[in-house]
Amino acid sequence: MQPDPVQSPAFPISAHCDLPVLTDEQFGDDPHATFRRYRADYPVVAHQAGNCLVLRQADIDRLSKDPRLLASGTGFPKMLGVTDGSLFDAFEYGMLTANGDVHRRRRAPFSRTFAARAMAELRPVIRRTAERLIEEWYAAGHVEFVEHFAARLPAVVISDLLGLPQRDIPAFTRHVYDVTRFINLSVLPEEIPVAENAMRHLLGYVEVLLDDRRRQPCGDFLSTFLAAADEAGELSPIEMLFQIIILIIGGTDTTRVAAVMQVCLLLQHREQWNEVCLDPALIPAAVAEALRYEPSVASIGRVPTEDIDVDGFIVPAGRLCTLSTMSAMRDERVYATPDVFDIHRAAPTRLHPIFGAGAHRCIGEALARIELEESLGALAAAIPQLQLEAAPTIRGYTGIRRIDRMHLSWIV
Template identity: 40%
Template sequence: MNKVVPFGADGASALFVDPLTLSQNPHAMFAGLRDHYPVIEVGEQQYLALRGEDVLSLLTDSRTVQIEGADYARLNRVPEGAVSRLMSDFFLFSNGKTHRTLRSLFARSFAHRAIEASRGQVRAKAAAIVAELPRGESFDFVEAMASRMPAEMIALILGLPESDAPYFTTLVYETTRAVVPPYPLDHHSVIEAATAELFFYVEEHLLRRLDEPCDDMLSMLVTDWQENRVIPFDSLVNQVIGIVIAGSDTTRAGFAMLTTLLLQHPEQWEMLRGEPSLLPGAVAEGLRYEPPAASVPRFTVAPVEIAGVTLPAGVMLSASTMSALRDPALYADPDRFDITRTDHPKLHSVFGLGPHRCIGDVLSRIELEESLAALIAGAPDIELEVAPKLQGYRSLRRITPMQVRIP
């Protein structure tokens, strides 16, 4: 049952909303709550900021920082082991000098110019996958294309065997359950086993590059590491795991939902077929309308006041990009899907802002654009039979199967 308290009343902090109830229809609940309750409580010492302006401000507010892995593990009671070590190590869950040092390991490889230069490879990979899609029978689009494209591309970029993509993505999809609060303790043994196996897989490939360097990112990483060992080798392994996770999971959900939305709006699918220049706008709108990452976890390091409610230091205050991206204060008619929309900001907030902006945002957008272009060219008459759903309202959202048919 919701604990309804007026904002600003003595002792009030926020409206408590039952997480299970919220997860059933988050868009509708956010719309109903946003005007009156810009902050809601979703667990012990865990809050969500809902309004667009507050969300954008929190992403760069010095009174909040990216939640550190140790704090996340503590607040979510994650047991000691491979999962907690990954959280404590990966640069996404760090701040300041530590974050800059770890992120810099990948800065050259994910620089805008370097990634843009790979667009031809992305285009060829997307066209090849579309050519292999079944014809004349129903199939799961998430498995057949949306999952393959980002996984095979991150394998290509890092230097992992593309044939291993089905194997390591199975481990990735289990591991990502760890970063969606509250931590599913009843599923911990499976998550822990998958994370440990993923660690050994990446470790093996990095160790090979120590003995026999190749012309790939993994070799560059271990070569740089040998010359300047700023972190332990185990930590280097965890950084690569984080990149594999980021490169494999969110883009598959984003592409499946983008394709679904376009097929559910056939006039916009047809418009896109005739005007390829609308591809970037279509990608931006898909990510806005159904973002695969629902919120950005922040941690208060000083009291933060939002609309009359003061939250203390030491709590998890997530910025709900999912709510902000449907806020009428930021977008006109926000519940309308429109690939010709002109009110998208230059920097899409689904990728975060400030020093923690997603390092792979350029690669993700290129993959989405080229995958959609390849699908339109190679399977323009694709039919949607069962639409998928994006489940969840915090951190990464999980995608359900999507049944389609190509005549």
């Protein structure tokens, strides 16, 4: 078992803290405005809940590679009163919450399976999946896009990657989203048993799939993963199981929210939507700009093992430190006119900050970009006359952000 870097479940603000302490109310409906206001004068702010938020891009780049900041281990489920069971085990055995050599061991088997080249081969299949989803509702002339497209695409892609039978995909998808609510910490106490039950179902699916591939390797994603894990001989069976679970969870809600926001932003900036429809070569830049402007993942959580000086302000040891990529992606020091949505913006760095940095940088980045690019490409090609009837509300300014509904219509 790895030690938990989180010292206090409540992360209390210490008496000597000289940072402004913000509340949820201050972030309100426009967290970007609050970030903008404080980022000008402070590299870090404290939050009423007890965590610190780091606001500027340069500090986040540095801190996300600083070995004195650790992933959170099992501190979060313990905060929710969950100290055993399969939800707890996802934090105990998964790569996302692990540190040092344990993290390296758990992540290593994916370097081959997630190579950009291997992912690129999936592009035509993913395009076809997006087109198939659109064909299901095109004739109706309207759709609620979150449920009927954005939630389904990443779940189908992951199911295909794992070789799950088609008939199991709807139940699998439901379980994934029930579990995700817990992992995102957006679960109500009474929903925890539902999430635990869903996690057991997912474990059951993955266990059967791994057993099948072990008996009969077929050169697919899971067979390659097992071969790499066996060759290294560094993962226990339960660790193998949970790395796949973390992958499933990491690759669904993140992409669902991003797939919605990119369409919403482009339709709200109609001239840019029209440009994308006329010139599909603009799609990768449009995806990147939507991820920057209204990100699906707002931050990365770390816990310092010692007091950390951030431009003269101290983030105390043991206090949850939220690296706010959402704030950083509008940092005036990096982006010209950061509050303007502009798909022609020159990319400031090769590595998009939304996917994190350092040892935990997103393993599914290449896949996520392909999913987002192909879903936008399919939609722009099939329905250039698309209209936004009701924009979704996007909420939250840490972790994975939440959206409600998005209604679209078109003339058939």
